[in-house]
Amino acid sequence: MQIIEEISKNRINKSASGSILQKICLDKLQLNPLPNHKSEIWRMANKSKLARFLDYKINHDFYKPNIPYENESQKVIRLIIGDHKKINIKEQEWEIKELDDQKILNLIQHKLLESDSTQNWSALLNHLLTNEKNICGLNIKGRNLPHLEIITNSKNNLFNSRTLIINIEKNTEVEISQINLGDDNSSLSNSSYLYLEEDSQVNHGIVSYGKYKSHLINSLNVFQKKNSVYNLGSLQFKFDFGRLEININQIEGNAKTNIKGMQITQDNEQISTYAKIAFNGPNGFLDQLNKSLARDRSHSVFEGLIVVPRIAQKTDASQLSRNLLLSNYAKIDTKPQLEIIADDVKCMHGATISQLNENELFYMRSRGLTLEQASKLQLRSYYQEIISFLPISKERWDLLALLLKNK
Amino acid sequence: MVNDNLVDNIVSEPYKYGFVTEIESEKISKGINEDIIRLISSKKNEPEYLLNFRLNAFKKWQAMEEPDWADLGYEAIDYQDIIYYSAPKQQEKITSLDEVDPKLLETFDKLGIPLTEQKRLTNVAVDAVFDSVSIATTFKEQLAEHGVIFCSISEAIKDHSDLIEKYLGSVIPASDNYFAALNSAVFSDGSFVYIPKNVTCPMDLSSYFRINSGDSGQFERTLIIAEEASSVSYLEGCTAPMFDTNTLHAAVVELVALDDASIKYSTVQNWYAGNEQGVGGIFNFVTKRGKCLGKRSKISWSQVETGSAITWKYPSCILIGEESVGEFYSVALTNNLQQADTGTKMIHIGPKTKSTIVSKGISAGKSSNSYRGLVKIGSKAKGARNYSQCDSMLIGDKAAANTFPYIQSQQPNSEVEHEASTCRISEDQLFYLQSRGIEFEEAVSMMVSGFCRDVFNQLPMEFAAEADKLLSLKLEGSVG
Numbered sequence: 001m002q003i004i005e006e007i008s009k010n011r012i013n014k015s016a017s018g019s020i021l022q023k024i025c026l027d028k029l030q031l032n033p034l035p036n037h038k039s040e041i042w043r044m045a046n047k048s049k050l051a052r053f054l055d056y057k058i059n060h061d062f063y064k065p066n067i068p069y070e071n072e073s074q075k076v077i078r079l080i081i082g083d084h085k086k087i088n089i090k091e092q093e094w095e096i097k098e099l100d101d102q103k104i105l106n107l108i109q110h111k112l113l114e115s116d117s118t119q120n121w122s123a124l125l126n127h128l129l130t131n132e133k134n135i136c137g138l139n140i141k142g143r144n145l146p147h148l149e150i151i152t153n154s155k156n157n158l159f160n161s162r163t164l165i166i167n168i169e170k171n172t173e174v175e176i177s178q179i180n181l182g183d184d185n186s187s188l189s190n191s192s193y194l195y196l197e198e199d200s201q202v203n204h205g206i207v208s209y210g211k212y213k214s215h216l217i218n219s220l221n222v223f224q225k226k227n228s229v230y231n232l233g234s235l236q237f238k239f240d241f242g243r244l245e246i247n248i249n250q251i252e253g254n255a256k257t258n259i260k261g262m263q264i265t266q267d268n269e270q271i272s273t274y275a276k277i278a279f280n281g282p283n284g285f286l287d288q289l290n291k292s293l294a295r296d297r298s299h300s301v302f303e304g305l306i307v308v309p310r311i312a313q314k315t316d317a318s319q320l321s322r323n324l325l326l327s328n329y330a331k332i333d334t335k336p337q338l339e340i341i342a343d344d345v346k347c348m349h350g351a352t353i354s355q356l357n358e359n360e361l362f363y364m365r366s367r368g369l370t371l372e373q374a375s376k377l378q379l380r381s382y383y384q385e386i387i388s389f390l391p392i393s394k395e396r397w398d399l400l401a402l403l404l405k406n407k
Numbered sequence: 408m409v410n411d412n413l414v415d416n417i418v419s420e421p422y423k424y425g426f427v428t429e430i431e432s433e434k435i436s437k438g439i440n441e442d443i444i445r446l447i448s449s450k451k452n453e454p455e456y457l458l459n460f461r462l463n464a465f466k467k468w469q470a471m472e473e474p475d476w477a478d479l480g481y482e483a484i485d486y487q488d489i490i491y492y493s494a495p496k497q498q499e500k501i502t503s504l505d506e507v508d509p510k511l512l513e514t515f516d517k518l519g520i521p522l523t524e525q526k527r528l529t530n531v532a533v534d535a536v537f538d539s540v541s542i543a544t545t546f547k548e549q550l551a552e553h554g555v556i557f558c559s560i561s562e563a564i565k566d567h568s569d570l571i572e573k574y575l576g577s578v579i580p581a582s583d584n585y586f587a588a589l590n591s592a593v594f595s596d597g598s599f600v601y602i603p604k605n606v607t608c609p610m611d612l613s614s615y616f617r618i619n620s621g622d623s624g625q626f627e628r629t630l631i632i633a634e635e636a637s638s639v640s641y642l643e644g645c646t647a648p649m650f651d652t653n654t655l656h657a658a659v660v661e662l663v664a665l666d667d668a669s670i671k672y673s674t675v676q677n678w679y680a681g682n683e684q685g686v687g688g689i690f691n692f693v694t695k696r697g698k699c700l701g702k703r704s705k706i707s708w709s710q711v712e713t714g715s716a717i718t719w720k721y722p723s724c725i726l727i728g729e730e731s732v733g734e735f736y737s738v739a740l741t742n743n744l745q746q747a748d749t750g751t752k753m754i755h756i757g758p759k760t761k762s763t764i765v766s767k768g769i770s771a772g773k774s775s776n777s778y779r780g781l782v783k784i785g786s787k788a789k790g791a792r793n794y795s796q797c798d799s800m801l802i803g804d805k806a807a808a809n810t811f812p813y814i815q816s817q818q819p820n821s822e823v824e825h826e827a828s829t830c831r832i833s834e835d836q837l838f839y840l841q842s843r844g845i846e847f848e849e850a851v852s853m854m855v856s857g858f859c860r861d862v863f864n865q866l867p868m869e870f871a872a873e874a875d876k877l878l879s880l881k882l883e884g885s886v887g
Contacts, residue, residue: 038476310804310805313804323816325816325817325818325819325821326819327819328786328817328818328819329786329817330817330819331815332814332815332816332817333813333814333815334814334815335811335812335813335814336812336825336827337809337810337811337812338799338808338809338810338827338829339807339809340799340801340807340808340809340829341801341804341805341806341807342801342804343801343802343803343804343806343831344804344831345801345829345831346828346829346830347828347829348826348827348828348829349825349826349827350824350825350826350827351812351814351823351824351825352822352823352824352825353784353814353816353821353822353823354821354822354823355819
């Protein structure tokens with residue numbers, strides 16, 4: 001655990017000036033360099049995989065990823081974090097502007113100061129290790145915006161960290177897709193912050209696609225003000241160690257959140273999703289579905305938590321975890337939780353673990369399909385629900401084809 | 408909106424079992440150490456192996472830390488400030504009930520427990536435990552005719568040493584957890600049941616636990632063994648007097664079911680819960696576990712938890728035998744400042760094992776009520792099936808209802824389903840019932856009882872009626 005050693009020996013950022021944010025993070029991490037394994041959100045994490053995540057050399061340089069569709073079209077703005085391209089576009093109906101450093105600090109500082117270092121370990125580590133070139137802050141305003149595609153990537157044999165902060169102004173509607181590309185034998189740490197002001201809407205897609213022995217920790221923090229709508233579609237696959245931490249905070253209630261996520265594990269991989277949705281005002285709405293599919297000797301984890309304090313009356317929240325276990329050696333852990341104090345609420349959660357539906361398979365085979373075709377068809381329908389929720393055009397990232405080819 | 412005064416009136420319904428029996432009792436000095444354990448063991452004339460079992464458990468307990476993962480907050484317990492053995496003074500050996508101190512009989516009469524065998528109509532055999540010792544066991548002879556052994560665990564240690572040596576600690580080893588280790592070191596009494604092969608127990612068996620003294624803890628141990636193709640239904644009830652201090656209750660219950668055997672274990676727990684300010688009440692830390700060793704064996708837990716300041720209890724089933732079945736039906740009610748963290752563990756090891764979990768939580772006042780349950784499907788549990796349902800009802804906006812289900816599966820050819828929902832007593836429904844001429848109180852009680860119906864249906868007759876009454880008594884009018 002090269003990185004932890006450097007943190008405890010205070011060797012990080014000695015050369016660089018080190019921002020205020022990095023100082024805060026360093027202080028917190030020196031007290032607790034590793035997350036507490038007894039805490040619920042780290043209990044399931046595979047220790048040796050986490051150790052490998054921390055075992056690469058820190059890299060601040062930019063390496064251009066190999067991605068399809070090089071040319072930007074009119075409808076898509078592509079941004080690769082780390083490649084210095086300044087973005088300041090102003091059109092008639094919309095505007096995308098970079099945030100200055102002070103604004104970025106203001107936006108994320110309070111979040112880091114108030115929480116404890118186990119809950120927020122991934123973000124603390126990220127901010128400590130991200131230098132200013134790899135921080136992307138955007139302010140978005142307006143309507144009829146082109147699709148925004150933000151790419152983060154890692155380079156093999158290196159530890160890469162990226163931070164993304166987006167402030168979405170009032171009455172703005174935007175589609176953002178975030179692509180995390182993991183290289184062979186590499187680690188990628190990514191922290192994203194989305195601030196949704198009143199009456200705004202974001203359709204957000206996160207696709208994390210790794211290679212052999214890629215490691216990823218992606219923490220996502222969303223703050224929603226009144227009447228905002230946040231739709232998240234996420235897909236994680238091919239990571240030896242993949243971890244998505246979703247924190248949604250409906251600051252004033254009266255907001256809508258829809259989440260559809262999916263994780264696919266094979267070989268010896270471990271992919272987990274942690275989702276915490278806090279309602280801090282009345283009339284909040286949540287609809288969350290998390291699907292997972294585990295093959296070979298892999299391990300898939302989902303942990304969800306809905307928090308409804310007394311102020312959050314009339315909350316309507318549901319969380320569903322559906323899992324397919326396809327091998328005798330694979331393992332699925334799921335834990336959808338509820339913490340409720342307000343009494344006039346509708347909260348539900350559910351979880352299922354099973355294999356492919358035998359009746360459906362039998363029916364398709366009786367119609368002349370082979371077992372393989374029938375299973376593929378069933379898997380396709382299983383994926384489709386999530387993939388169709390991602391705001392990514394089919395031509396650019398044909399994920400379904402990619403997924404089915406892999407199986 | 409609902410009348411607030413009414414709410415207060417009924418929430419403050421007095422605890423009617425809160426009296427203290429004035430009886431001379433024999434207590435040992437406070438604290439726990441090796442000497443105390445040797446003293447308890449010698450008082451009970453125990454064989455060598457049991458003393459070693461206790462000392463071993465004590466050693467393990469000393470090395471353990473008190474668990475803090477449960478969603479409970481309470482002042483640290485001073486384990487040296489507890490009396491680990493307290494017994495009412497009486498003659499050494501009792502041959503008939505006439506020799507039992509009449510005050511004790513009176514106590515149990517007051518609690519509605521039929522110790523005098525004239526009350527045969529009830530057809531329930533009772534083992535009554537008062538503080539640390541078992542006072543009397545009824546219907547022993549009739550049961551013996553069928554080969555059923557039903558006695559206090561101290562008697563069993565003397566008379567059926569082979570069974571005790573074989574099974575004690577086989578389901579819950581002394582090192583299982585902090586409270587189980589403490590219990591294993593200092594357990595004083597409890598019930599022992601042995602149902603021989605091919606016998607269906609002719610009557611329901613029952614234990615009644617009563618804590619009387621304010622400074623002694625109760626550490627009872629129950630062991631039930633059901634041999635091949637036998638079946639038994641066992642009931643357990645608990646009450647305690649009102650004290651300003653907190654009393655510790657750390658029990659261990661072990662069940663063993665062999666081929667085709669079935670055990671039904673029902674609990675109505677009504678320990679003193681403390682007053683509205685949260686002063687006093689029992690700390691209830693209980694480890695209950697059943698092992699379905701044999702093929703097609705079945706263990707069913709049903710519980711109604713209404714008392715205790717703190718409840719920490721997870722009756723579990725280890726399903727080892729092929730096609731064995733585990734069930735858990737629970738109603739947990741918390742009011743005022745009560746805290747409950749309760750649920751179950753279903754561990755599927757053998758193939759084609761099935762389990763059902765139905766949990767209903769009701770939280771009122773400022774209480775906190777958590778369901779915490781584990782469903783684990785092992786890699787050899789081919790064809791295993793689990794269904795869980797956890798519903799919470801919130802009464803008032805100061806109570807908390809939490810659900811923490813842990814689901815782990817390693818077998819693709821298995822199905823696990825979990826559902827949970829939260830609701831409150833809807834005003835529309837209340838209004839409808841009231842418009843039909845049903846009083847407010849009765850309407851609430853009807854709705855709570857409807858909410859718990861799935862669980863009450865599983866309770867034995869005598870208990871179902873009592874549980875229904877208990878809930879309405881504890882809750883009526885606390886709707887906000």
